[in-house]
Amino acid sequence: MSLIDSISLPRSVRLPRVDGLVQWIVPLAIIAIWQIACVTGFVPTRVLPAPSDVALAGWKLLLSGELVRNIWVSFWRASIGFLIGGSIGFAFGLANGLSQLSAKLTDTTLQMVRNVPHLALIPLVILWFGIDESAKLFLVALGVFFPIYLNTLHGIRTVDPQLIEMGRIYGMTDGELFRRVIFPGALPSIFVGIRFALGIMWLTLIVAETIAASSGLGYMAMQAREFMLIDVVVLSILIYALLGKLADSASRVLERATLSWHPAFQKR
Amino acid sequence: MQTALRTSLPETELASRANFAPHARIVREERQEERLAQASGLPLSIRGLRKSFGSNEVLRGIDLHIPAGQFVAIVGKSGCGKSTLLRLIAGLDKIDAGSISFGQDVQPEDIRVMFQEPRLLPWARVLANVEVGLGRDRASKDAHARAEQALTEVGLADKRDQWPSVLSGGQKQRVALGRALVSRPRVLAFDEPLGALDALTRISMQRLLERVWRDQGFTAILVTHDVSEAVALADRVLVIEEGRIAHDVVVNAARPRERGSAELAGLEGSILSHLLSADDRT
Ligand SMILES: Nc1ncnc2c1ncn2[C@@H]1O[C@H](COP(=O)(O)OP(=O)(O)O)[C@@H](O)[C@H]1O
C-alpha cells in the first residue's frame, strides 16, 4: 500500500529536495563500517585491508610517482581507444542511417560480428599485437564501436519522418536537414550509446591490462597480487570505480548541456 | 505590413535583367510593387487531376478553379482523398495525370502547408522554429524581425524564447501557423489543423485563422472533418466523394459570421445530408 502511494504521488506534491551532499551519506557510511570492521579484527586484513591502509598505500604510490604514471597510461588507452572505436562507430552509424546502399552493404556483416564477444578475441589479439599498446587500443576500440554504431543508427532511423518532411517543405538543403533535424533528433540515442560505450571501455581495459600489459592500473593490480600487496589490489579496484564514475558524470554533464530542450532535462 | 513583404528578387534574376537594359532594374522594382499592391493570393486551376496508390484510385479527375484570395473548405468521408488532394496542391507528392497551375511561376515560399501535428523542432526555441518558415530567406538580416512579427500576429510574442515542449497544443499550433505565415505565402493549405484541439481552443484558433486570412489575403484551402467549421470559415465548401468533387456549395453569409445562426445551420445541415446520403449508398 505504502509503495503504491509513493508511486502515484501527484506531481504537485514535491518530495523534499535532495541536495548534493545526501548522495554521499551511504558511501561514507560504508567506508566507516569497513574501517571499524577491520580495526576490530572482525575482518582479517589479509582478506580486506582497512580503508586507512588502502589510503596509505595510495599515498606511497603517489609519492613514488607510480600511481600517477599508471593512471595516466590507463586513462590514455581508454581515451584513445574510445575515440577511435567511437568515431568509426559513429561514422558507420551515420552512413548506414542516411544511405540505404551503405546499410545494405555493411549492416548485416556488422550485426554478425556483433555476436562475437570482443573479449573472446584476446588470445588472437595477443598473437597479432603481442602485449603492445595496439592490442589494448584495438580491444577498447572494438568494444566501444558497437554501442555507438547501433545507437547512432537507431537514433537516425527513428527521427520523426514528419519533421524531415517539414524540413523539406521549408526548403532545407540536405546539409541543413542533417544539422537542424536529423542530428539533433538522433542525439538522445547517441548519448545512450556513449554511456554504454564508456562502461564497456573500462571493462575491456581492466581485462586487457590484467592479462596482457606491462603498465597501467590493471598491471599494477596484477603486480601487487604477485607480491601479496592486497592494499594495492583494492586501491586499483577503487580507482577503476572512480574513473568509471568520472567518465559517466562527464557524459551526463555533456548530455544535460546539449539536450536542454528535452523535457526530461528541464527544470520544473 | 508593407515592411515585412519581400521586396528583393533573387540576385540572378536581377542580374540578367540588368544586362538586358540599363533601366530594367527600375522597371522590375515597379512591377514588384504592383504585384504586392494587388491582393497577395494566387488563383488556382486544377484540371483532370488523378492520383492512385497502387490499385487504389484515390482521385479520379478533379476539376476546380479557385479565384485568388478565396477561402475554400474541403470536406468528405475519412479516406476520400482530402489529404491527398492537399498534398498534390502543395507539391508534396507527384501527380499521376492532369495539372495544377497557379497562373504564374511560384516560389516555394509562396505556398505553405499546415498539418494536424504542429511539426515543430523540439530542439529549437519558438522563434527559431518560426524562422524555419522563411525558407531560403532564413539567413537574411531581417529574419529575426520577420519571425518576431509573425509571432506577434499569432499572439505568442512573449513565448519567443520557450522550448516547444512547454507549450499547450493550441499554442504549438499557433507557432506552426506563425511559421507558415512568416514567408507571406500566397496560398496556404491546411490539413485538419485544428483536429487535435479541444472545443474552446478550436474556436479561438478558427477566429485567428479567419483574421490572418482577411489581413493577408492569401488563398486558403482548409481540409476539415468538421462541417460547422467549414461553413463558419469558408466562402465555399467542396464535398469530395468517390474521387471527385460531388458538391460545390457557396457560403454567402456576411463576415464576421455569427456562429450557430440559422443561415449557417441550414447550410451545415444540407452538407451533412450530402455526406450521409453518400454513406448510405456505399
Ligand atoms: N502514401 C500513401 N500510400 C498508399 N496509400 C495512401 C497513401 N496516402 C494515402 N493513401 C490512401 O489514399 C486514400 C486517401 O487518403 P487520404 O487522402 O489521407 O484521405 P483523407 O480524406 O482522410 O485525408 C486512403 O485510402 C489511403 O489509404
Ligand SMILES: [Mg+2]
Ligand atoms: Mg487526411
